[in-house]
Amino acid sequence: MKKVFLFLIIGTNWIQAQQIKLSEANKNYDNYAYIKAIDIYEKVVKKGYKSAELFEKLANSYYLNGEYKKAAEYFESLFSIGKPSNNEAYFKYSHCLKTLNKYREADEMMSLYINVISKRSEKDKLKNYLNEIKENSKNYIIKPTTISTHFSDYSPVYYNNCIYFTSAMDSASVVRLNHDWTGQNYTDIYIAKINKDTSLTYVGNFSKKINTKYNESSAIFTKDGKTIYFTRNNFLNGKKGKSSNKSTFVKIYKATLQDGEWQNITELPFNTNEASFAHPTLSPDEKTLYFASDMNGTHGHSDIYSVTINTDGSLGTPVNLGKTINTNGRESFPSIDSNGNLYFASDGHLGLGGLDLFVAKIKPDGSFEKPINLGDKMNTPFDDFGITFIDLSTGFFSSNREGGKGSDDIYFFKEIRCTKKISGILYDSTTNEPLNSTEISLLDNNRNEFTIITTDENGFYEFSIDCNNLYFLKIQKKDFESVEIELDSKVEKEQFNLFLNKEKIPLEVGTDLGKIF
The missing domain is CATH 2.60.40.10 (Immunoglobulins)
Structure with missing residues (x-):
């Protein structure tokens, strides 16, 4: 009897110990510190502890860091012992299964998700979307670039025969901190020169005025090179802004070039502390700014918006691009080609898995047609996003596809046109x-x-x-x-x-x- 009693005490203490660890992990999870959460969750799993909540949060943590194969492992564990707390688990697991080349199972998961959100038209699309993607696929030459590192390198932007790209590389130019979400360095904007053979030569850190110890990314320039719009954490003049729940999101900022230095760094007026605003891009006539945000009124996790730039430089009210472009998923990383067509990344439109690249051609009235998947050369079962153009058939994009150097890498592409x-x-x-x-x-x-x-x-x-x-x-x-x-x-x-x-x-x-x- 004493042995049984002792066993119960030991068993109870073991469970309490795991729950204490889970409490710490959940706190990190709620604060978007996914890498710290993963470390604790994994240790708890190795101790033999199981629960639907544990597996769901561990799967989500990997998913939100683009590690879809690891996420698939824990989504499978989740569904083997119970139901998810959120129906989006079916959506996410569907994307993860595609990285394992399990498209039939992926479509079954997506069908379960669509049943819950009651979108019959979306379920009908499941029957033909892979054939449509194949029919729309064009022939591309795709090559890795030498500027990619073992860190995250993404969101290239073409300007003046150079690529301005975002990277978490270990640079000594500014004080570097680790990002709790990814576990990597905070990102800066860097420059690479485009050579005659379209290869890239690394130049260096873009600007100590623009880059800080926190995240900067996704720079876009006006044609005269005198104005830049870029993404940065809510950090200006040495002060870090926080939301009502103590989170620090990202905002879009503007700066002007004066005497060779970037000055007058100001945040755009529609930014708030309660949401993220990111990845600005300009229309060919520079009268419209497009960006991604999860502000109130979005259809999903993030939507693409447009805002008018007035002749005096002031900005209008942001307008959601609507359900033709935006879905219940993530729409982000917009870019505009010289004809005004909109390119963006999405996991809400049916695709090959993760974020896929889409194009929506512009109409005469300024609205956009139904998005078209860029096909099975540009897109993979992983994340493909952040495209920029040298001309209408040549450019660069980012991807965390297999075979790269790091978590995200930059690739060159050229469409082979007949x-x-x-x-x-x-x-x-x-x-x-x-x-x-x-x-x-x-x-x-x-x-x-x-x-x-x-x-x-x-x-x-x-x-x-x-x-x-x-x-x-x-x-x-x-x-x-x-x-x-x-x-x-x-x-x-x-x-x-x-x-x-x-x-x-x-x-x-x-x-x-x-x-x-």
Whole structure:
């Protein structure tokens, strides 16, 4: 009897000891100190302690640090002994399973999640999304860059033949602290020069004025190079701001270049202490700023917003880009190409796993079309995000895909485009005479006009097009009927003679109306 009693005491003390450790781990977890929480949780697991809460928080801690395979291990443990406290566990586990190439099981988990949030249309998408991604996939050359380190390197931004990128590398230029979320150094902004062969040469720390002992990231410059927008922890003039629950989030700041130094560092007026504001990017005309935030009113964990930049430099009220772009998941790292199209990372739109890169083409009214996944070369089952362009087919992006040097690395990409020339003669269908000085517009599949040419004195026209896209030719000439012709570039034929009908046919005495009709 004494032995049994002693065993009960020892067993009770053991459980109490583990619960004390869990209490400390949970405190770290609630304060976003996930690396510290993981360390304690793992020790408790090794002692043989099991609970649904333990496995769920350990899985979430790994998930939020992009370690999806480790997260999958503990989500599996969670589901083997109970149910999660939050239905998002199904969503997260789905992404983790994709890193293990278990897409069928991943879709089953996503289906359970969708059942809970009651989105029938999303469940229908599960049937075809992988085929759609495959169809949309383009051919890319993707290469690692030499500036990647064993630390987290991400969010490259192209400006003036250089890449300005974010890194947690061990730099002696400023005092460095460890980030409790990741366990790595706080990040700074660094510079790398782009060589003629598109390789990168590390230059150094960007600016001691901009970089502090806390996090800086995601710099974007105005075209004249005199203004910078960037992300930083809530830290200005030596003071660290905190939210009502004592958390320090990130804000977007602005600085101007004066006498070769970055001065007048100010936070943007829509920032608050209660949410994160990050990853600014500018429209081609620099009249709109896009950014990511989890402020009140977001559809998910973070959404993409736009805000108008007025002529006097003041800012309007941020506007959520809506449910076409934003989901119940994470939308972040927006960037804009020279045509105004929006690129961003998301785990809410169906993809290959983790954060995937998407593009939403801009409409004439400034809104955006339905996002398209960039495909299975740019995206992997891991996190792919933070894209920037040298031109419309070449640039850099960041990823924590397998085979890299560290947790996040920077990669070069180049789209391999097949192009061919389409040409021909435009004729008057009645006289068979060539029609010169006639305007022909090349339209894309959405009827967006992006190239206009005029026929020469012989009625000759010529366009360069992508091999695998659908186009339309729109022809307009005074006294002739306007016409729109579908042009399938997959057809091998490259010579297309075109004919226009007269809008009105003059009638004379004796004209044979039967032939006219």
